[in-house]
Amino acid sequence: MIKYNSKVKLHYSISTIDNIVFESTFDKQPVNITIGSGIIPQKLELTLYGLLTDSEQTITLKPCDAFGDRDNKKTQNVDISVFPNRKMIKKGNVIEIDMKEKNGKVTSTFAMIKDIKKDKVLLDLNHPLAGIEIKFKVKIIKIYD
Structure with a gap:
């Protein structure tokens, strides 16, 4: 079960709410992350707690919870x-x-x-997905404890 500091191998995709895929590992090698390291948006990370191997989840995030709002000063x-x-x-x-x-x-x-x-x-200089509501799809491949 995923908890703080768990090392997790997972697949993910990031898409717009219109299903335009921005980035995906589902057709590549999965990635390894450490829960709590700040690699992924905190709101998404919190939804991973308690998941088990082979769990899948899709979450929609508002811009402020994902890559931030657009900043015209950037x-x-x-x-x-x-x-x-x-x-x-x-x-x-x-x-x-x-x-x-x-x-x-x-x-x-x-x-x-x-x-x-x-x-x-x-x-x-804004992140390309700044100001956009996005969907994260995650599939847990392995949890190392």
Whole structure:
């Protein structure tokens, strides 16, 4: 039975409420997680407590319980010259970029290209599923205790 700190092997899928699949492991290898590690949204994690091997569950999460609400302040205009591979610069593409934090640390993150105007690229740094109600489907493969 799943409890705090359980190590669990599971399959999952993330989809919109319209059943557009964003990510799934059901056609791949299952993943291993530790319950309580913060890897998955807390609201989803809480629904896993008490489940047994072979249990399946689908839960719908509001944006605030999943990937957050959209934040219009998380957009940034960047000079196109900072992109070495200009072929990737197309509206709608998701690209990986390095961002310098206030403390000087550089972290890697993903951004969606929202618009391109002459020498500027408008990046959206929100999670692609921010602001969207989503469904998580989970199948428990194994519980290691």
